[in-house]
Amino acid sequence: MIIFRYNHIVNKEILKIKAEVFNALAHPLRLKILEKLRSGACCVCKIIPYVGGEQSNVSHHLAILRKAGIVRSEKKGLEVWYEVIDSKIFEIIDIIDKCIVSNLQRGKTILNALIKRH
Amino acid sequence: MIIFRYNHIVNKEILKIKAEVFNALAHPLRLKILEKLRSGACCVCKIIPYVGGEQSNVSHHLAILRKAGIVRSEKKGLEVWYEVIDSKIFEIIDIIDKCIVSNLQRGKTILNALIKRH
DNA sequence: TGATTATATCTAAATATTATCATATGTCAA
DNA sequence: TTGACATATGATAATATTTAGATATAATCA
Numbered sequence: 001m002i003i004f005r006y007n008h009i010v011n012k013e014i015l016k017i018k019a020e021v022f023n024a025l026a027h028p029l030r031l032k033i034l035e036k037l038r039s040g041a042c043c044v045c046k047i048i049p050y051v052g053g054e055q056s057n058v059s060h061h062l063a064i065l066r067k068a069g070i071v072r073s074e075k076k077g078l079e080v081w082y083e084v085i086d087s088k089i090f091e092i093i094d095i096i097d098k099c100i101v102s103n104l105q106r107g108k109t110i111l112n113a114l115i116k117r118h
Numbered sequence: 119m120i121i122f123r124y125n126h127i128v129n130k131e132i133l134k135i136k137a138e139v140f141n142a143l144a145h146p147l148r149l150k151i152l153e154k155l156r157s158g159a160c161c162v163c164k165i166i167p168y169v170g171g172e173q174s175n176v177s178h179h180l181a182i183l184r185k186a187g188i189v190r191s192e193k194k195g196l197e198v199w200y201e202v203i204d205s206k207i208f209e210i211i212d213i214i215d216k217c218i219v220s221n222l223q224r225g226k227t228i229l230n231a232l233i234k235r236h
Numbered sequence: 237t238g239a240t241t242a243t244a245t246c247t248a249a250a251t252a253t254t255a256t257c258a259t260a261t262g263t264c265a266a
Numbered sequence: 267t268t269g270a271c272a273t274a275t276g277a278t279a280a281t282a283t284t285t286a287g288a289t290a291t292a293a294t295c296a
Contacts, residue, residue, distance in 0.1 A: 015146040018214050022149075026141035028133040044273060057255055059274055064253095069221045078272050086217050092210050096136050099204050103187045107264055111263090145284085162243060177244055177286055181285095195295055196242050237284085238296090245290070252283070260275070 026066030030061050030094070031051060033082075037071065038090055041083035142186030147171060148179050149211070151200075156187065157206055160199035 025028065032051045036042055049059050060081060065071045070089055073082045084090070142148065154160055166176050180200060183189045188207055191200045202208070228232045 012146070014215075014218065015149050017213070017218055019144050019146045021214050021218065022140050023144035025252095026137050026144045027136065028130070031133050031136055031140075043205065054256065055273075056257075056275085060254085063274075069217075071127045075262085075273090082272060088213050088217050088218065091148050092137070092213050093211075095206050095210050096139050097132075099187075100135055102204060112159055148283095166243095172286060174245080174287075175245075176282080181244080193243095193293085195238095198243060239277100240296095241292100241294080241296100243291085243293105247288080248286095249283105250283100250285080252281100254279100254281075256278085256280105258275105258277085261273085262271100263273105264269100264271085 011117060021068050021070065024064050024070055024107050025063075025089075025092070027061065029058070030065055032091065033058070033065065034059060034070070034084065034089065040080050043076075043079045043081050045079060047082065137186065142182055142188055143207075143210070145179065145182075146177070146181055151176070151179060151183065152202065152207065152211065155202050156199060161194075161197045161199050163197060165200065179213050180207070230236050 013109070025034075027053055033047055036047055037048045044062065047062070048055055051058060062071070062073070065082075066073060070084060071082050072085050073080050075081075143152075147169055151165055154165055154168045162177070162180065165180070166173055169176060180191070183200075184191060188203060189200050190203050191198050193199075208224070
């Protein structure tokens with residue numbers, strides 16, 4: 001099938017999309033937004049005080065998460081409610097958490113070994 | 119314990135570290151480097167032709183992965199070998215892959231529904 | 237020792253991201 | 267319709283990232 005000839009282009013494109021998703025996750029404020037959305041859909045008016053920060057700034061970050069396909073929004077009267085599209089995103093965040101913890105533990109072990117030598 | 123008073127600072131700091139790890143993953147070239155490292159440790163001289171790009175640029179991206187605690191390097195004679203520290207990072211990449219595929223499928227379904235209406 | 241090789245670092249220009257402020261949009265209620 | 271409210275968008279300045287080229291470092295070999 002002719003489509004296979006385009007595999008390298010498709011792969012490149014997929015790498016780019018993946019990088020864009022990671023990029024959307026690469027900001028403390030956006031991670032905090034997702035932390036809030038972990039317990040379910042939520043109104044922007046609740047997200048703003050939770051994460052702390054300017055209304056327009058939070059709105060910007062929500063737009064970044066939206067464009068990356070991580071969350072979707074829905075208007076309910078005056079309010080806008082956001083929710084995570086695919087909860088697999090939380091698995092990712094949890095794995096990163098574990099990675100960081102074991103990294104810190106490794107650091108601690110090395111530090112202890114160094115201290116004992118003196 | 120007094121340490122609990124610092125929880126919010128610690129949380130903030132952890133969010134920042136997490137964001138930094140995601141940031142390290144947020145580039146097609148770095149994802150491609152990790153793709154190469156999935157099969158095990160690898161020399162820079164193999165990574166460069168695999169990912170394609172300037173030597174200095176690849177070296178820079180390797181440094182970013184190193185600083186984020188995702189890979190480590192070891193000198194072997196003239197060569198430098200890199201390897202992934204914690205293979206959980208691949209689980210993350212695989213989950214993102216699945217998310218993207220199901221997102222694309224959802225898009226396709228919606229598109230089909232729209233087409234049928236006309 | 238000096239040349240060669242592999243990789244890292246520095247520099248600068250181009251580009252992207254972030255935060256803030258100002259303004260626009262859309263919804264409701266009087 | 268007008269005004270108030272919740273949220274989004276646009277413009278801008280500050281900052282960070284990316285890339286390529288030039289140079290530096292460190293290991294090996296003649």
